[in-house]
Amino acid sequence: MNGLIIYLKKVLKVEIRNAFEVGKYFTYELTREKPIYNWFYYKEGFAPEIVDFMIEKTVSKLGILDPFCGSGTTLLRAKELGISSTGIDSSPLSVFVSKVKTQNYEENDLVEVEEFLNTVQKLKEGKFNWKFELFNPKNAFPFSNFNNILSLRTAIEGVENEKARDLLLLALVSIIPQASLVIKDGGVLKIDKRKRAIPTKEAFKRKIKRMVRNLNGKSNGFVPNLYLGDARRMEIENESVDLIVTSPPYLNNIDYSKIYGLELSLLEMNEGATKQTRNRSLRSFITNQSIEFEIPESVREFADKIPIVGSYFADINQVVKEMHRVLAHGGKVGFVVGNSVIHETHVLVDEIIGELAEEVGFKVEILVGLERIADVMPAKVKTRESIIIMTK
Ligand SMILES: C[S@@+](CC[C@H](N)C(=O)[O-])C[C@H]1O[C@@H](n2cnc3c(N)ncnc32)[C@H](O)[C@@H]1O
Structure with missing residues (x-):
């Protein structure tokens, strides 16, 4: 040409x-x-x-x-x-992000979220093996941030109230960009050891408090x-x-199952989730x-x-x-x-x-x-x- x-x-x-x-x-x-x-x-x-x-x-x-x-x-x-x-x-x-943003919440769901926040300072060690196809997630976070994400993920899994659990999980998944050393650069993920990552617990608490505030009186409808x-x-x-x-x-050769792959694999606790998503995706x-x-x-x-x-x-x-x-x-x-x-x-x-x-x-x-x-x-x-x- x-x-x-x-x-x-x-x-x-x-x-x-x-x-x-x-x-x-x-x-x-x-x-x-x-x-x-x-x-x-x-x-x-x-x-x-x-x-x-x-x-x-x-x-x-x-x-x-x-x-x-x-x-x-x-x-x-x-x-x-x-x-x-x-x-x-x-x-x-x-589907998860859309659901959490649009479902109706009752007062007691929000109370349970706040109760969970009181337990955040004394969390136990996390118990799952987080895997992602592009790299080991452990290399993508400062040491304590990584451990705290695993602890929070494990503790959230134990929350019985489904809507409270959804809110907490969305808060955790959504702070990955701030808490990690990853930079989303066009179509690729890069790990930058010089990036300043915000401590997990601080970012998580701030996020969930903001979400609860946003929901005030706003959660009913279709x-x-x-x-x-x-x-x-x-x-x-x-x-x-x-x-x-x-x-x-868009026709841009970007595979979003990779770009959002850390979030997806943490949400699903399943390494295969990115591949399955890719197989359903528009080409x-x-x-x-x-x-x-x-x-x-x-x-x-x-x-x-x-x-x-x-x-x-x-x-x-x-x-x-x-x-x-x-x-x-x-x-x-x-x-x-x-x-x-x-x-x-x-x-x-x-x-x-x-x-x-x-x-x-x-x-x-x-x-x-x-x-x-x-x-x-x-x-x-x-x-x-x-x-x-x-x-x-
Ligand atoms: C440009 S985004 C849509 C953004 C949306 N308008 C918003 O405001 O958030 C395109 C979406 O299409 C989804 N997608 C890709 N292939 C799909 C398929 N075959 N069927 C349904 N959704 C698909 C992607 O996962 C992505 O979430």
Whole structure:
């Protein structure tokens, strides 16, 4: 390709216009300040205002679906608005985070959490062998932080009240970035021995106190249906929802089962959890998953050169078909995606998905919310993130 950026591919049929006012809701930035939404730092998350933006376009009577629910932003916003919702995710970590953020809590659940805090100073030694496929977790923490995490994890397992246990466990899992020596650098985890890690117990106590404060008087409403699953094969009835607000993994070759693998293996206490999650994940990264959905005609030529382009759009096409199936007539989808530069090829993800959506019968409009300059040798390329509005 010698110094050229190839554009894959301009589809001129679909309507595209700028809507930069909505772009600020595509990133996690605004969510960082929002109570409950920010209980788990999830860089890939969007802001709840995306749900409001979609609700202005259509009133939801049947309920909202997020088939890639991530940290539960759509579901929590639906709960706040008094709308029933369903969330699916391939990662047990996402399903857990979403559940803890959206379930209803009683006063006694919070009292039990506080009672647990009184025991934190005199915890016993932890009793499980924490394993993670990329490295030994022991090397990723200062010595005392590691031991305290094991002790807390073991003690939390013994808490009988399920909701109190969930809150405590989320607090523990969510402090891993602060308590560890790990740096999440794009698509890789690095251990940096010079990083300042916050003592586990201090970070844990601070976190759980904040969570309890956030819940004050706020915990009642429609609890979402949540399940561990695969957006390519949704276990959802035909025409049973009328709004889908979601964002799939981007075509960036990042395997999130690895990036969040420490959190996931601590939550599940099972080394195999990362592999199982990977096998359910959309193929937005190089993986040897054996699923074979057909590669859409429009990207076939490029798929020969860049296989990940073929598998990504084969999977996305399947998701688009599933969304069309579960959506009632007149229902809408808000699908937040980002374009990618991969092997000197600028992949216009929004236009390709827009075209696939038209092929299954959606009416499509693409709103460009963010533009970025990607400095990819040999040139700088203007890429963008968009929300694809699909109407059935
Ligand atoms: C971009 S994130 C969604 C973020 C979400 N909008 C939020 O605000 O937190 C994409 C999510 O899709 C999930 N995922 C990947 N493959 C999946 C699949 N086949 N089915 C369901 N979820 C999947 C990932 O685990 C990840 O949580």
